[in-house]
Amino acid sequence: MRGETKMMKDAIKEAEILSQALPYIQEYSDKIIVVKYGGNAMKNEELKQNVMTDIVLLSEIGIKVVLVHGGGPAINHMLQKVGIEPKFVDGLRYTDKDTMEVVQMVLAGQTNKELVSILNGKGATAVGLSGMDAKLIKAKKYEANGKDLGFVGEVEQIHAKSILDVLAHGYIPVIASVGVDDEGQAYNINADIAASSIAQALNAENMILVSDVPGILEDPKDERSLYSNIYFDQIDELIASDFISGGMIPKVECIKTALDGGVKKSCIIDGRIPHSILIEILSQQGIGTLFKKRGIYE
């Protein structure tokens, strides 16, 4: 028999890695995964390309991927350009009329089209939508306890059929987190909350929140203090603890709502690690922090 060359050994190793993904490809085949891609993990162009490549790959192997995106840093950048100082209350952006115009312009006009164009450039057929299209995200003014956040919206209803129709054609829906009420007023919706509502409406198998941290850290300064698994019944305690803060609080809250609303599992993964989505979906070990109910996937 011919001796194995190094090239052949490498090829066998690659084929083994591919074949190890088979059970996961089968598990997720035809199932819906909602990926929320956040602003902080979008800052690096190369990583953005990697994240989009992963999404195209998952779609090509028959997984129905819905991409919901934020773009907080891009909104901040544009606000500063037009002389508006960004203001946040409990992780949500105070959104007056002028700010709302910028939010809509950046999320629906700029970020959404950029992501669609990258996906299409990689061979997918991505369809860019905002929550205003087909009343996809019906919203109303967010009622914060006594605080007026302007045009910040909360989700009233998701028009799931429009998203399912896009998926049925084999297209990738790319959704900007802007909602609309019956009078046509646009609302600014936190993208994690939009993703959670969409994942529930679609009965998603997994909701993946791609951020710029390894997951939930016990000590936010120490990346080794990662929680790999958190059970649904531990989430309240986590929120009440003093080691999660800022944007992480609404993130964890909407994971709780998603699991309660029928989403099978959810995870926070690090968009700075190349191909973190593939590692999460197609490998035994996964990556980041996985949230699930007890008894599921054990």
Ligand SMILES: Nc1ncnc2c1ncn2[C@@H]1O[C@H](COP(=O)(O)OP(=O)(O)O)[C@@H](O)[C@H]1O
């Ligand atoms: N315990 C914690 N573990 C990890 N990150 C945390 C924790 N507490 C607060 N954070 C902060 O939450 C941020 C993620 O939330 P956010 O900035 O809203 O993300 P994104 O823009 O990706 O949606 C992290 O960058 C981190 O600074």
Ligand SMILES: CC(=O)N[C@@H](CCC(=O)OP(=O)(O)O)C(=O)O
């Ligand atoms: C109400 C509210 O805060 N809306 C967010 C919407 C975008 C978002 O959520 O973007 P990230 O995912 O990048 O944080 C905002 O204006 O920044």
